[in-house]
Amino acid sequence: MKTEFSTPHSTKxxxxxxxxxxxxxxxxxxxxxxxxxxxxxxxxxxxxxxxFFDDVSLSQFLFDREWTPLFExxxxxxxxxxCGTLLTTVIALLVAIPLGTITAxxxxxxxxxxxxxxxxxxxxxxxxxxxVVYGYFAMLFVTPLLQKIxxxxxxxxxxxxxxxxxxxxxxxxxxxxxxxxxxxxxxxxEGSLALGASKFQTSFRVILPAAxxxxxxxxxxxxxxxxxxxxxxxxxxxxxxRLSFNPLESTQTITAFxxxxxxxxxxxxxxxxxxxxxSGLVLLIFTLVFNLIGQLIRSNMEKKFK
Amino acid sequence: xxxxxxxxxxxxxxxxxxxxxxxxxxxFTSFPSRFPERAGILSAWVGSFCVVLVTALMxxxxxxxxxxxxxxxxxxxxxxxxxxxxxxxxxGIPSITFGLMALGIFxxxxxxxxxxxxxxxxxxxxxxxxxxxxxxxxxxxxxxxIREASYSLGATKWQTIWNHILPYSSGGIMTGVVIALSRAIxxxxxxxxxxxxxxxxxxxxxxxxxxxxxxxxxxxxxPYTVMPIQMFNWVSRPQEEFHINxxxxxLVLLTMTLLLNAVAIYIRYRFRKKYKW
Numbered sequence: 001m002k003t004e005f006s007t008p009h010s011t012k013x014x015x016x017x018x019x020x021x022x023x024x025x026x027x028x029x030x031x032x033x034x035x036x037x038x039x040x041x042x043x044x045x046x047x048x049x050x051x052f053f054d055d056v057s058l059s060q061f062l063f064d065r066e067w068t069p070l071f072e073x074x075x076x077x078x079x080x081x082x083c084g085t086l087l088t089t090v091i092a093l094l095v096a097i098p099l100g101t102i103t104a105x106x107x108x109x110x111x112x113x114x115x116x117x118x119x120x121x122x123x124x125x126x127x128x129x130x131x132v133v134y135g136y137f138a139m140l141f142v143t144p145l146l147q148k149i150x151x152x153x154x155x156x157x158x159x160x161x162x163x164x165x166x167x168x169x170x171x172x173x174x175x176x177x178x179x180x181x182x183x184x185x186x187x188x189x190e191g192s193l194a195l196g197a198s199k200f201q202t203s204f205r206v207i208l209p210a211a212x213x214x215x216x217x218x219x220x221x222x223x224x225x226x227x228x229x230x231x232x233x234x235x236x237x238x239x240x241x242r243l244s245f246n247p248l249e250s251t252q253t254i255t256a257f258x259x260x261x262x263x264x265x266x267x268x269x270x271x272x273x274x275x276x277x278x279s280g281l282v283l284l285i286f287t288l289v290f291n292l293i294g295q296l297i298r299s300n301m302e303k304k305f306k
Numbered sequence: 307x308x309x310x311x312x313x314x315x316x317x318x319x320x321x322x323x324x325x326x327x328x329x330x331x332x333x334f335t336s337f338p339s340r341f342p343e344r345a346g347i348l349s350a351w352v353g354s355f356c357v358v359l360v361t362a363l364m365x366x367x368x369x370x371x372x373x374x375x376x377x378x379x380x381x382x383x384x385x386x387x388x389x390x391x392x393x394x395x396x397x398g399i400p401s402i403t404f405g406l407m408a409l410g411i412f413x414x415x416x417x418x419x420x421x422x423x424x425x426x427x428x429x430x431x432x433x434x435x436x437x438x439x440x441x442x443x444x445x446x447x448x449x450x451x452i453r454e455a456s457y458s459l460g461a462t463k464w465q466t467i468w469n470h471i472l473p474y475s476s477g478g479i480m481t482g483v484v485i486a487l488s489r490a491i492x493x494x495x496x497x498x499x500x501x502x503x504x505x506x507x508x509x510x511x512x513x514x515x516x517x518x519x520x521x522x523x524x525x526x527x528x529p530y531t532v533m534p535i536q537m538f539n540w541v542s543r544p545q546e547e548f549h550i551n552x553x554x555x556x557l558v559l560l561t562m563t564l565l566l567n568a569v570a571i572y573i574r575y576r577f578r579k580k581y582k583w
Binding site for chain 2 (some may be wrong): 011012016019020023024026028030031032033034035037038040041044045047048099110121122124125126128129130131132133135136137138140141167198221224227228229230234255258259262263268276277283284287288291292294295
């Protein structure tokens, strides 16, 4: 469009138009390749997992009460792994939701601009700590501590893994919730304060409900984070798939199972190899559902405040 | 919030107290060993470095290019929308499923085996969304009158991007790159599934040699181990002595990632001061 001012039909101009076009095409291919990655993930999981059901019926998969695909008389009850995953996730959320919400309220309503400048980067740093380091904390610091408080707790247990995982996802929850709370219009705060409400009442009864959809989507993203977390549970929660919700015993999550199998040497195409893809697929479905719900809630919120 | 910080600080101090005595030049220059006092992290940190190099070469150009396309070129249509939703979802997929994908595609289908290039590409795909999102955010802060001024002087779209948009957003983009790489250094789970070995007592082939053709790419196809996997290996051993090694390795790992993140925060701070629209 701008090039119309240069001499028409000059080779220089044609070259320039061609160059612009090629650059645009190249950039488009780069951007589209990210879709290929997703397709690759889903496609691989499905293709490698489907032959699993040649050997195992769906009802076995859903209703068996044990998960022992690597043993002699193998059982394939995915529910035991799902149970372990849910258990550690729930414990993590019991820690992360209250602490994350309070942190967000503090950062958004109580702290000054200066304090926020200091605290936000620190929270980001927390999110940057490698998960294997958190796993070390869970096993060699939290578990011995718990053993002193609760005698009889197993040396691998869901409780310590869940607690540490909770601390780990606080930054995710607090930063998204804070964004949502800061987006609440100022006049709501002023209206509440003008009616004589205290700062505490304003924060928790006006701001938090007003920002609810944003906060809820933060919780949901926290949940999907906790479901997919691997190293903490692989190190500290043990390798015993169990169909129980006792946090003091060892348990096994989907992710920990995948790690356990991958550490051994599995021939491609064996039932053990298929089993990690099946469990990975279950995990992917869980997290995708939660992610989609989170995004829906968030886009609803964005519409509301426009 | 203070509670959480205090807990974490105490954890880190505890790890530092346990691991500090083990950290010496010997620890950095020795291979892992059956004897905890003699074991070191030489192969682990060299491996981490090589893997992250591959990750960077893959993810940085791809990520920045995607970010530019989505911000500057993308028409508002259904396909753009699909790419955007897809990137959001990609960031939410558990890292271990990336590992499963890489095991199926890179290791078996492409026959790349359990090598540095597989690991680097896996992590590259994993951190791609981080770079795309930060690139887009950085570009979005540039006001449109900059673009219009450039066009009105006769610059083409690409000239505008290359000479103006990219330089002005480079601070934000660099922040994203550094954060992405620090994430890649600390990531463990996907590398376990693509088969990083835990006991490697040799280094990858040197990239330079004194015989022709002087440069060798063979290191890309060598087996490897990385820092977090070495640490995981030591943590999961029952002997107490190895846990000290794990603490020391954790300390090194933590220092590396926190340092990188501090750099990222600093870059962002500097650039925010430099450009005020």
